[in-house]
Amino acid sequence: MMDAKDAVLRAKKHGTVIPAYNIPYLPMVKPVVQAVTDMNSVAMIQVARVEWEKFDSQSLEAVAEEYGKYRNPEHTLLHLDHVPVIDEDQKKVDYLPIIRRAIAAGYQSVMIDASRLDLEGNIRATQEVAQVAHGAGIPCESELGAVMGHESGPRIPYEEIFATKKGFTDVAEAERFVRESGCDWLSVAVGSIHGAVAENLRHQKKPEARLDIEHLKKLAGATGVPLVLHGGSGINKECIREGIRAGIAKINVGTEIRQAYENALAEKEDIEAARQAVYDKVCEVITDMLCIRDTRSLLYGD
Numbered sequence: 250m251m252d253a254k255d256a257v258l259r260a261k262k263h264g265t266v267i268p269a270y271n272i273p274y275l276p277m278v279k280p281v282v283q284a285v286t287d288m289n290s291v292a293m294i295q296v297a298r299v300e301w302e303k304f305d306s307q308s309l310e311a312v313a314e315e316y317g318k319y320r321n322p323e324h325t326l327l328h329l330d331h332v333p334v335i336d337e338d339q340k341k342v343d344y345l346p347i348i349r350r351a352i353a354a355g356y357q358s359v360m361i362d363a364s365r366l367d368l369e370g371n372i373r374a375t376q377e378v379a380q381v382a383h384g385a386g387i388p389c390e391s392e393l394g395a396v397m398g399h400e401s402g403p404r405i406p407y408e409e410i411f412a413t414k415k416g417f418t419d420v421a422e423a424e425r426f427v428r429e430s431g432c433d434w435l436s437v438a439v440g441s442i443h444g445a446v447a448e449n450l451r452h453q454k455k456p457e458a459r460l461d462i463e464h465l466k467k468l469a470g471a472t473g474v475p476l477v478l479h480g481g482s483g484i485n486k487e488c489i490r491e492g493i494r495a496g497i498a499k500i501n502v503g504t505e506i507r508q509a510y511e512n513a514l515a516e517k518e519d520i521e522a523a524r525q526a527v528y529d530k531v532c533e534v535i536t537d538m539l540c541i542r543d544t545r546s547l548l549y550g551d
């Protein structure tokens with residue numbers, strides 16, 4: 250079985266990336282694992298709290314159980330995405346019990362998202378979760394800066410976010426944050442955006458996002474840890490490849506495969522057809538968007 254921390258470090262060392270595919274609907278697990286295996290790639294299967302609260306993945310345990318049926322330990326890892334300290338509706342979340350449940354359910358890495366707190370608060374909450382995770386022998390991802398998109402309110406036009414660098418991760422803060430919080434991977438805001446989760450917005454096509462590569466290089470240099478890019482769907486391809494060279498070693502892919510599933514189901518009420526659509530989309534992400542076919546051999550020499 251792969252070790253998550255080691256796998257992401259290997260990706261960074263080889264200048265490649267490990268994608269993490271979100272699971273808002275349980276039947277998506279099977280085709281994602283199948284596609285990753287068939288492409289001889291390495292990936293994480295992940296679920297965020299918002300996906301069992303507002304979509305249909307039920308619970309982190311339900312995803313772990315579904316994952317247990319299909320996983321391929323040579324190619325796939327199980328990760329807990331966004332456990333917010335303050336959620337997208339501005340409500341406080343009792344986050345530590347969720348982290349403990351994930352550890353008990355066999356998750357191989359976890360994310361705490363305290364990015365809605367101030368710097369001090371974010372450091373403290375991350376320290377707390379990193380300690381629990383490390384105690385269980387798994388790495389902890391955290392977020393600094395604000396990857397926009399999950400808010401329920403009106404969306405800010407993309408060009409405005411990019412031009413004003415609204416929410417972008419500050420380089421000096423990132424250096425201090427990683428040093429003091431003990432996080433293993435840092436999710437940074439450098440131009441990507443999350444797909445909308447609000448009911449009335451979630452079916453919209455995401456605007457094409459770009460990345461501020463110079464800013465990313467500074468963050469990679471200042472922190473020294475693998476960086477994570479959230480909102481990986483719908484970013485300009487060339488930007489993604491440059492971003493990977495600049496230090497992104499994990500990339501989250503959610504909206505693109507979710508919409509493939511939803512659109513296929515809307516067309517024809519057939520879970521198998523929707524699974525096929527997810528399979529095809531994941532193959533496309535691996536070959537066309539990220540160019541990471543055969544990363545299993547690249548990373549592990551087998």
Ligand SMILES: [Zn+2]
Pocket residue numbers: 331396443479480501
């Ligand atoms: Zn995210």
